[in-house]
Amino acid sequence: MIGADVSHEVRNVLSVIGEYAGLLDDLVGLADKGRPLDHAKLRNLSTNIAKQVRRGTETMERFSRFAHAADEPLASFDLVALVENMVALVQRRAALAGCRVQAEFSPPAIPVRGDPFALQHLVFSAIQAMLESLEKEEPIRVKVARRGPEAVLCVSGPAAGGEPSGRISEQLSAAVDKCRASLETSLADGVLSLVFTIPIQ
Numbered sequence: 001m002i003g004a005d006v007s008h009e010v011r012n013v014l015s016v017i018g019e020y021a022g023l024l025d026d027l028v029g030l031a032d033k034g035r036p037l038d039h040a041k042l043r044n045l046s047t048n049i050a051k052q053v054r055r056g057t058e059t060m061e062r063f064s065r066f067a068h069a070a071d072e073p074l075a076s077f078d079l080v081a082l083v084e085n086m087v088a089l090v091q092r093r094a095a096l097a098g099c100r101v102q103a104e105f106s107p108p109a110i111p112v113r114g115d116p117f118a119l120q121h122l123v124f125s126a127i128q129a130m131l132e133s134l135e136k137e138e139p140i141r142v143k144v145a146r147r148g149p150e151a152v153l154c155v156s157g158p159a160a161g162g163e164p165s166g167r168i169s170e171q172l173s174a175a176v177d178k179c180r181a182s183l184e185t186s187l188a189d190g191v192l193s194l195v196f197t198i199p200i201q
Contacts, residue, residue: 001093001124001128002063002066002089002090002124003063005089005090005092005093006059006060006062006063006089008092009056009059009092010056010059010060013052013053013055013056013059014056016048016052017049017052017053020045020048020049020052021049023041023045024042024045027041027042027045062085062088062089063089065085066085066086066089066120069082069116069117069120070117072116073115073117073118074113074114074115075113075114075115075116076111076112076113077111077112077114077116078109078110078111078112079110079111079112079119079144079151079153079198079200080105080107080108080109080110080144081109082112082116082119082120082123083103083105083123083142083144083153084103084105085120086120086123086124086127087101087103087123087127087142089124090124090127090128093127093128093131094127094131094140097131097134098134098137099131099134099137099138099139099140099157100139100140101127101139101140101141101142102139102140102141102142103141103142103143103144104141104142104143104144105143105144105145106143106144106145107145107146110144110146110151110200111200112151112198112200112201113200113201114179114180114198114199114201115178115179118175118178118179119179119198121175121178122153122172122175122176122178122179122181122196123142123153123155125171125172125175126153126155126172126175126194126196127140127142127155129168129171129172129194130155130156130157130192130194133157133159133168133192134157134158134159138157138158139157140155140156140157141154141155141156141157142154142155143156146200147197149199149200149201150197150198150199150200151197151198151199151200152195152196152197152198153195153196153198154193154194154195154196155193155194155196156191156192156193156194157191157192158190158191158192159187159190159191159192168185168192168194169183169185172194176196179196179198180198180199181196181197181198181199182196182197183195183196183197184197
């Protein structure tokens with residue numbers, strides 16, 4: 001799923017750069033016919049192309065961090081950076097569902113010793129489950145905090161009618177077990193919260 005999202009994002013970047021290249025070619029063609037080059041348009045095209053290159057580079061760097069997490073089943077890493085990376089990678093999927101994912105981190109870094117790929121899978125699965133339970137086009141909120149020897153990850157958002165927490169708990173049980181984590185769910189005032197407690201060591 002993540003691979004398809006990243007592939008689509010990179011295709012979009014290349015498509016936009018292709019459009020800018022076409023505009024640049026038009027300007028050069030006009031210059032060949034004697035019209036003076038429009039330096040403001042050239043500068044604007046250069047700025048926009050550079051912006052798209054940065055966008056594509058950032059997307060590929062994030063995907064690389066995601067993919068390489070599978071290289072080491074036991075590693076030391078920053079949980080905040082891992083969650084931040086996953087939130088960025090799922091933004092397109094959230095946009096297709098008509099919402100966005102907002103992240104809040106406190107403190108700025110939480111050192112963890114564990115399986116980074118399993119934790120990425122847990123974060124992705126939680127956000128995906130929330131996307132499937134959305135009632136309104138409101139943001140999904142992802143919070144990470146430290147509590148003693150544990151980290152707490154909370155994913156919350158407006159839930160569909162009924163009580164989906166039991167189904168979601170079952171859906172996420174394998175990912176939770178893989179991370180040696182625990183999950184508590186609650187539904188209050190139409191907001192579903194998934195609270196994961198994750199051991200730091």
